[in-house]
Amino acid sequence: MGAPAGGDDPETLVVGDVAMARTELYAAATAVAERIAGAERVAVLARPTAQTVLAVLGGLIAGVTVVPVPPDSGPGEIGHILRDSGAQAWLGAAPEPDVAQAFAADAVPELPFVPVRLHARSWHALPAPDPASPALILYTSGTTGAPKGVVLSHRAIAADLDGLAVAWQWTADDVLVHGLPLFHVHGLVLGILGPLRRGGRVIHTVRPTPERYAEHRGTMYFGVPTVWSRVAAAPEAARALAGARLLVSGSAPLPVPLFDRLRELTGLAPIERYGMSETLITLSTRADGERRPGWVGQSVAGVETRLRDERGEPVPHDGASIGGLEVRGATLFDGYLNKPDVTAAEHTEDGWFRTGDVACIDAGGFHRIVGRASTDLIKSGGYRVGAGEVEAAVAAHPDVAEVAVVGVPDDDLGQRIVAFVVARDGAGARRLRAEGGASVIDAVTGALSAHKRPRAVRVVDALPRNAMGKVQKKQLAG
Structure with a gap:
């Protein structure tokens, strides 16, 4: 030193x-x-x-x-x-x-x-x-x-x-x-x-x-x-x-x-x-x-x-x-x-x-x-998609406070893009759950190519994190 x-x-x-x-x-x-x-x-x-x-x-x-x-x-x-x-x-x-x-x-x-x-x-x-x-x-x-x-x-x-x-x-x-x-x-x-x-x-x-x-x-x-x-x-x-x-x-x-x-x-x-x-x-x-x-x-x-x-x-x-x-x-x-x-x-x-x-x-x-x-490079339908780009687009939704995007196994696509979101408040969580996350997918249409858009949105109370605040995505994708 x-x-x-x-x-x-x-x-x-x-x-x-x-x-x-x-x-x-x-x-x-x-x-x-x-x-x-x-x-x-x-x-x-x-x-x-x-x-x-x-x-x-x-x-x-x-x-x-x-x-x-x-x-x-x-x-x-x-x-x-x-x-x-x-x-x-x-x-x-x-x-x-x-x-x-x-x-x-x-x-x-x-x-x-x-x-x-x-x-x-x-x-x-x-x-x-x-x-x-x-x-x-x-x-x-x-x-x-x-x-x-x-x-x-x-x-x-x-x-x-x-x-x-x-x-x-x-x-x-x-x-x-x-x-x-x-x-x-x-x-x-x-x-x-x-x-x-x-x-x-x-x-x-x-x-x-x-x-x-x-x-x-x-x-x-x-x-x-x-x-x-x-x-x-x-x-x-x-x-x-x-x-x-x-x-x-x-x-x-x-x-x-x-x-x-x-x-x-x-x-x-x-x-x-x-x-x-x-x-x-x-x-x-x-x-x-x-x-x-x-x-x-x-x-x-x-x-x-x-x-x-x-x-x-x-x-x-x-x-x-x-x-x-x-x-x-x-x-x-x-x-x-x-x-x-x-x-x-x-x-x-x-x-x-x-x-x-x-x-x-x-x-x-x-x-x-x-x-x-291992978790943020998603291979879906023959495309290589970076989770961070998708997360940035989803995070712009007014009801979304936090988001983690992962690829989950899919027989057709290889991996299916799924967004796990934490709502900003209780009202936002109820809206997102009621619509099945459709407004999130609609909101990213202008920002992301079709192959980069989430196929599903899941509302969760919190994202799993380690002591330094990093999201533990393997717990979401598992």
Whole structure:
């Protein structure tokens, strides 16, 4: 990560009711680092607390690889993460009692606990870790099997944060406000390590509610679309963000109507960006550039992208043709832990990482993410249809608050396009159910070719999502 930038600040880190100045933050983290010196890997139960920040920062200072564990994980997932990572101790908070009870059944390995003390201080200067050494092991969501450990080096994290600093004109004068989970790239790497590397302040609101966002006067706010939807539904809170420089959205596509509503309420067009655990953040719109609804911008510094079809042939960058997105550059992971064969299979022979996402790129290098190849590239009647384009058209219907489009098996078409929608209110839900979604299909007729239109509309109370707000489409298509 390198040395922190900037000078001291009475509130460099604020998490809930805990505030720490830069000097005491690093002194407390150094005290943690000294306690775990010589370890190889430690697990951190990543609750939204100052202790979690100190644990992660202490590990990075010590050159000990940190394994963030989602605090809402069950015993089976925690057991898998601990065994697969080879973590030698819990650093900081212990699991909940129901997980601790699983020790006796051997569902979760019993590890020693190393406490993290908010008031401990060490003023020693420790040697900087090797930039190529592993800093974090982040576990994937496990949608295609057991979660895989993504190994991220100090160098990759630093390269990504420096690239985003250029794209977002991020400086030591910025105050970042967010309430995102501390076990993913968005909340932890960008949301905590980012401001510490830039030298600015970070205020973690513990929960990402509109009221807590509005309470603080930040220059930058981070959120996932679910957070921004709630902000937009609270106009007074949204208007309180008007003094910020940037509203940054990621981890899932930001619906175009929500983009427009945020701009209307705050005067700010949101910044959209794209990435994944394996690549960190590779694409973003710019603070001083175009912010095109539904598009995630250009490559950050040090990153290259390309499109390939199912035969591995190049796909033109014409803004319309879609293909598999491949990435290479300084921000990529070192591989999946203990899975060299899987790592190799996800890379091309010439060294590009296959993201598994489908995208299009225009002549100016702007990217639009269609979605996952496994769920968002629908093959219907011999046509290749991107779910994102259909979702954008359906979302314009006045009764639709949220939408997810999937392909379901069909004997005639191969896949039939189905739109799952959440209504804006009870009256809208009743109208949509009564008409069988006919008005939705009628409304997209002018925007979509016949083969792209939904064959069915199903009204649901909510879309299934993971902790980062991503819709779990396999649960809908299954």
